[in-house]
Amino acid sequence: MSDVLTTAARASLLNCHTCHRLSMARRLSVGCHAVCSRCGAVLHYRKPNSLARTWALTLAAYILYIPANLLPIMTVISYGEGAPDTIMSGVKHLIEAEMYPIALLVFFASIIVPMAKLITVTCLLISVQKKSRWRPKDRTVLYRVTEGIGRWSMLDIFMIAILAALVKLGSIATIEPGAGAISFAAVVIITMFAAMSFDPRLIWDAMEEKR
Amino acid sequence: MHMVSTHSLIACHDCDLLHRKHSLREGERATCSRCGAVLYQKKPDSLERTLILALTNLILFVLANVFPFMSFQLQGREQVTLLISGGIELFHQGFWQLAFLVIAVGVFFPLLKILGTLYVLIPLKFNRKIWRAQEVFRLVGALTPWAMMEVFMLGVIVAYVKLIDLATIVLGISLFSFAALIVVVALADSALDAEEVWERMESAQ
Ligand SMILES: [Zn+2]
Numbered sequence: 124m125s126d127v128l129t130t131a132a133r134a135s136l137l138n139c140h141t142c143h144r145l146s147m148a149r150r151l152s153v154g155c156h157a158v159c160s161r162c163g164a165v166l167h168y169r170k171p172n173s174l175a176r177t178w179a180l181t182l183a184a185y186i187l188y189i190p191a192n193l194l195p196i197m198t199v200i201s202y203g204e205g206a207p208d209t210i211m212s213g214v215k216h217l218i219e220a221e222m223y224p225i226a227l228l229v230f231f232a233s234i235i236v237p238m239a240k241l242i243t244v245t246c247l248l249i250s251v252q253k254k255s256r257w258r259p260k261d262r263t264v265l266y267r268v269t270e271g272i273g274r275w276s277m278l279d280i281f282m283i284a285i286l287a288a289l290v291k292l293g294s295i296a297t298i299e300p301g302a303g304a305i306s307f308a309a310v311v312i313i314t315m316f317a318a319m320s321f322d323p324r325l326i327w328d329a330m331e332e333k334r
Numbered sequence: 335m336h337m338v339s340t341h342s343l344i345a346c347h348d349c350d351l352l353h354r355k356h357s358l359r360e361g362e363r364a365t366c367s368r369c370g371a372v373l374y375q376k377k378p379d380s381l382e383r384t385l386i387l388a389l390t391n392l393i394l395f396v397l398a399n400v401f402p403f404m405s406f407q408l409q410g411r412e413q414v415t416l417l418i419s420g421g422i423e424l425f426h427q428g429f430w431q432l433a434f435l436v437i438a439v440g441v442f443f444p445l446l447k448i449l450g451t452l453y454v455l456i457p458l459k460f461n462r463k464i465w466r467a468q469e470v471f472r473l474v475g476a477l478t479p480w481a482m483m484e485v486f487m488l489g490v491i492v493a494y495v496k497l498i499d500l501a502t503i504v505l506g507i508s509l510f511s512f513a514a515l516i517v518v519v520a521l522a523d524s525a526l527d528a529e530e531v532w533e534r535m536e537s538a539q
Contacts, residue, residue, distance in 0.1 A: 129351075129352055130345070130349075130350040130351055130352060131345035131350050131351075131352050132350055134352060136340060136343070136345065136352070138345040138347065138350065140347070141472050141475060141476075142472075142528070142529075142532045143344060143345070143347060143374075143529070144340075144341075144532070145340040145341075145343055145344070145345055146340065147340060161468075161532055161535075161536055162468050162471070162472055162532060163468045163469065163472070164472060217495075217496075220499070222495055225491075225492055225495045228488070228492070229492060232488070259349075259369070260368070260369050260370065263348050263349060263369045263370075263371070264369075264370070266348075267348065267371070274479060274480075274482050274485055275485055275488070277439065277482055277485045277486075277489075278485055278488050278489050278492065279489070280432060280435065280436060280489070281420070281436065281440065281482075281485060281486045281488070281489025281490070282489040282490075282492045282493045282496075283424075283432075284420030284421060284423065284424055284432070284436045284440075284489070285404070285415075285420045285489055285490055285493040286493050286496065286497070287420065287423045287424060287427065288413075288415045288419035288420040288422070288423040289404060289405075289406040289413055289415055289493070289497065289503075290406060290413070290497070291413050291423070292408060292409075292411055292413065295408065295409065295411075296408070299427055300424060300427060300429045300432060304429070304432060305429065305431055305432060308431070308432055308435055312435070315479065319479075323348045323349065323369075324348065324349055324350040326349070327349040327350060327351075327368070327369070328350075
């Protein structure tokens, strides 16, 4: 006999997001919600308002992406003269200093990852809304990678904090964070929430419907 | 279908497909037949190993926070920093949002995760369920993506490379403790079998 049965939703089973215990769906009175008997988390068939939430967070991240890249993320002040750095110019300095591996690392974490994440989440949202049947397994893997990789973009924020604490030599040299760093941190956090609020099971629901 | 107990079934968290649970041998894992996600796995001596690793983490965390992290020497002046100094400096410069964020994801959430794990697992080792164990263990799970020590470390490496030609950078005991902490946290995360913890919690008093 095959191990494959059907989906949990079709069998009226709710899969707990937190502890993965299955619960039988029951009729509830208005204003009540079902709670997992094992861990106490609130139960849903799918993450609540997944598409609307993910869209809202993704659009907010797109908007913040602009100041994050245009405004300076930090300024090195040396003998009274300030040299503001954006994310891009920070990478450029590393290339000019011939620190290629680190330049590549920062370029990947700060420029490629946030952009790829925004584009991927947008494509996933559109594919789910169009009830696409295209390569559901690959789209699920893409989602898993996107969800896992986002946190690495915090690299630049940590770097600024460490530089600011170390380089405090009064008039000789100081390092100040810039407004771009706040926007950039917001982009990283908001895209993390966006990825978390997307429910990959929606990809597979389209496959079920047309079966 | 309805004859089957729901406890003998598991649904894939990524594609919702139902599977029958089989008992696994130690070190084995079951994956979803449709999307390839890991459904469950059996980890050897999960509870004991996670406990020992979490206790080690607590010690390393203390070391990482009390000793100097890095110091910066230029033209006869020296600036010594602690692990938390970056966040505090952001606060002093008026960037309180970034300060909260850096301290939360770099220091506070990792600590909360270690303490939460110990709070749940120590009583569970003696088959006892402590007050609000479920809530605390749910919190530990929810904090995992927000505890970013390894990303912090990468930030340290980039900052170090940027400054190395300009000044003398001295690496402190804290930095090495912090590096060890990252490794042991990763080991503790991979040793933890959440399913086993939930099961034990259900059967404990
Ligand atoms: Zn699956």
